[in-house]
Amino acid sequence: MNSNDEATTAPPETAGFDVREFARTAHGSHRGTLDLGSLAEEPLDAESVRLVRALRDMERSTLQRVRDLLVTATHKDARVTAFLTTWMFERFWIADALDAVLDASPAARGLPSSAGPARWVLAERRERRGPIRRSLIANITGTQIVAEHVTTSLVDEWITQAAYRRLAGMSPAVASIINPLAEIKQRHIRFLAEESERRLGGSVRAQRITRRALRHSAWPLGSVDRSKHERTFFERHVFGDRSGRAEAGRIRAMVAALPGIGPGVASTVESRLLP
Template structure:
């Protein structure tokens, strides 16, 4: 076989293109092609592509797609600010007055709620909420913040012990055990159905839940800080200061979604009715009610705990949506 190395390869390419064009023309003019034209009334999808406005050039973007919610919270600045472990001077802490039993109990409940960040994020990111770029970007840094905040409270209770964790003083109820089984084994199976039923508005429910949880943590930290002194008070107030960014983000996201759409408000109410935001990771803490009696002993602290929830629930349709755990607190001063 002899190959002509002097031949122009572009000539062969032109011949190939000509043959392809003739084949397509013949196919279009064939009887079979004429017998099966485009169905009448079926529009060309590319003809409907927006050519102006914010959806220009995007075939699948139109007014049926919920626009991205943008609040005043600067997610980019939050993710770039960095975070680090909150140092606890355990030697100084050991030399000061030890924590009383009531304070240890309340701090342990707050610590376990802080440590539930990963479980809360799993619940959010396993649904269509994960499609929200601002939310997922925020959660990536928020999870690190939650870890170090939880670790700081743990160090107050265990003295920076490498493996010891603050454990509940009470055994979980049968209902709590069933709830744990539901969260671990049943809920992941129901997530696809939840996505199909609720759709995009489920993000409003998640933001409402987390707004209440974060604000409740702040109210609880404020309450316990007033009962402490020395190194313990400093650490708690440092944790509380870091918590402020999460309160701002989730509250702005929740209010923005609830107020722009009745459907999102209805879904948010449904999410809050399925479980208390005070249940870290969706599972009630056995010591929660006892801790609330400590954290809500002062009228202004009770008011703060109620306000953390009311800030969101006041915007929801229907009657008031109370939290059963808060109903056990005295009403005076709240």
Template structure:
């Protein structure tokens, strides 16, 4: 009887028992302690706003809320940007996002209801899109849907770590913005904004847990998270496109050192985690303190 020879091929660096992002004998899908099914079952609906109880909003508060309304209402753009990539293959992520997108929509509707409670039209953004922002917007609308699926299919599942890290920090940054704006509001406006702040907790928890689990399970995913959080990325921009009112709004919302420190702390947990990961990647080796609050002529930049 002819004997058979079993050939073995050494795995590339980072692989263990033929796997890079999972452990033999365990499910291939990454599972954290976050209960996605419960989140979807218990989805909260629209925040009711008593228009008659909304007092007059000062011009600055009105413009600041309008800026945040535009960011919250653009969740579908964020979702489209990453669901067109490898991340769209992640069942737990897509299941969560299906409800998250609606919850973000309800948050934006609540802010919109505050803005139009007195019968005024929605404020237009102050300022104009820069040439760079217009080019970025054109790329997001036309180029990204074509390019992202190709390069992320080559890189594979590790790109999800970057997406989860970005969304964790974006949600934390939006929560920080509403928190520092809250003391300038009263009555019904303060109640609605307090509810928006509270509803963000579960969103932040999911994205933070997903990002942390991926960053800690493989060097490649940590590298992709660091790459996603490069110094040019700003969390309070939708798919990287700056709002025309961004310079004024950032200086107005984050007025004090304490306000700016709250914004800067939005990425503290993930920044520390990434600093501890030996990835060998120097492109964003250790996001510098204050990554989200670099100062410019307006005093702060998102």
């Protein structure tokens, strides 16, 4: 086996996250448990509803992300592929729950369009490669691309969790809806964190590939295709005030603690979250 392409599947006895149990206990539709009536008493304001829409769109983009991942060497890893299948399923239903919140929120009818010209950032140019070119480059990279995929997905989950916490802090009514959804996503974080630690810890090449991806990714993932005004809104609303900057600092610390990533890359990630 090439030293740069270590085995990408954890032996069963060392795999802490039970992927089979994760699939067996996957969460489907939430509509039967959402207390949408409470939103009539404590309605969301326009900015909070706009954040709900942004998160809905992020969760909904999972299918496209998984499609892009599975045209690379990641599709050869049975453990990661099994996780991605259930991860995609659960995020679909989280997006559906957020759709229900939007339907129950009068302020959603007055939101500005999310369409518009995208932001152009030179550092994000690799994100603008077409799917065929991305696939060719990823397959040349080999199995170490899996470390990049699980780590960037982990950082993305940390970022969206900060947005969910911001939403839950709006009112007890919103918290009763949002907190159970965020709790489901904690299982996603646990798997991605375990895989990231293991893969980065076992390969200097994986660390190098992942550092490059973290420096150049648009956050949250997929933002390169979103309008610049929606990106600016997300950054200001989630990370623009004192508590938001503290959230960004928390993410920086977690990124810096990943094997072989370091404070320089972590500071770059933080700086690109702040408005």
